[in-house]
Amino acid sequence: xxxxxxxxxxxxxxxxxxxxxxxxxxxxxxxxxxxxxxxxxxxxxxxxxxxxxxxxxxxxxxxxxxxxxxxxxxxxxxxxxxxxxxxxxxxxxxxxxxxxxxxxxxxxxxxxxxxxxxxxxxxxxxxxxxxxxxxxxxxxxxxxxxxxxxxxxxxxxxxxxxxxxxxxxxxxxxxxxxxxxxxxxxxxxxxxxxxxxxxxxxxxxxxxxxxxxxxxxxxxxxxxxxxxxxxxxxxxxxxxxxxxxxxxxxxxxxxxxxxxxxxxxxxxxxxxxxxxxxxxxxxxxxxxxxxxxxxxxxxxxxxxxxxxxxxxxxxxxxxxxxxxxxxxxxxxxxxxxxxxxxxxx
Ligand SMILES: *Cc1c(COP(=O)(O)O)cnc(C)c1O
Numbered sequence: 001x002x003x004x005x006x007x008x009x010x011x012x013x014x015x016x017x018x019x020x021x022x023x024x025x026x027x028x029x030x031x032x033x034x035x036x037x038x039x040x041x042x043x044x045x046x047x048x049x050x051x052x053x054x055x056x057x058x059x060x061x062x063x064x065x066x067x068x069x070x071x072x073x074x075x076x077x078x079x080x081x082x083x084x085x086x087x088x089x090x091x092x093x094x095x096x097x098x099x100x101x102x103x104x105x106x107x108x109x110x111x112x113x114x115x116x117x118x119x120x121x122x123x124x125x126x127x128x129x130x131x132x133x134x135x136x137x138x139x140x141x142x143x144x145x146x147x148x149x150x151x152x153x154x155x156x157x158x159x160x161x162x163x164x165x166x167x168x169x170x171x172x173x174x175x176x177x178x179x180x181x182x183x184x185x186x187x188x189x190x191x192x193x194x195x196x197x198x199x200x201x202x203x204x205x206x207x208x209x210x211x212x213x214x215x216x217x218x219x220x221x222x223x224x225x226x227x228x229x230x231x232x233x234x235x236x237x238x239x240x241x242x243x244x245x246x247x248x249x250x251x252x253x254x255x256x257x258x259x260x261x262x263x264x265x266x267x268x269x270x271x272x273x274x275x276x277x278x279x280x281x282x283x284x285x286x287x288x289x290x291x292x293x294x295x296x297x298x299x300x301x302x303x304x305x306x307x308x309x310x311x312x313x314x315x316x317x318x319x320x321x322x323x324x325x326x327x328x329x330x331x332x333x334x335x336x337x338x339x340x341x342x343x344x345x
Pocket of ligand 1: 058059060061062085174210
């Protein structure tokens, strides 16, 4: 029996084309910058995002940490959303490894951080204060329901950054989901950021890896920091080969994941005891809440797991399901049927 795994889009397996590309990949030692497949992935990624250069790294977490290390000195400050992955889910690396002070501002329900709040948070020059250096944004905004940040919003924050001599790092783990959902060229979403990270290992279905994109000079420093953190890998063209296939073949189909997520959300609103904020369901993530005391959150997870359907409880009353390449429309219908039954029991 198929397991319907809706825990995350990171559970995706490499496609047959990726496995073939991995088998056939031309390899070299990437720490010597000798691996032709990695070099090619980095060039394709930089071009795709409209940046001068790119660097392949093991994870999105390392991509964000390296970017912070390049942009900020110890004791400087980065503005981060209180719902951001960098603040919530990266083991405090910004502070612990970077010595960078996180200045936390609330994420609005639409994933943005209010421009007025950002302006008010920027420190004046004063010996008491940490120096504000960096604004970090996340697109799509995972914990806000995978909502995409718009081109307009990026431009607004760029103006604030320019007026205050600040840099912008964009955690674009799912930037291609944002581009597909908004129907814009991904470059329009990245042009206003000084650095961008994105994941190959989520909706794009590659097994491992993220890219950091920015200026040549930024990537030069990023490479040194990657080495320092132990992220210099050798014949890593075996992974980059899958990444190239991901960028060639797996972006347009994200629209199917978004359609499946919307169908899932619409179905959940029809189940007694559950509620979804449909406005937030614009990409492949569906958060929904339990509104009844008749069944415990854990019991829902357990009973669904017995039916081979997996998803996460991410709060006392809150669940998350994520659609991806391994989930088809039949799986969505099965999930809704079984969930309705579990809630009625
Ligand atoms: C998954 C994710 C990351 C980190 O990626 P890993 O490869 O799991 O380290 C960073 N930011 C966001 C928004 C993510 O969803």
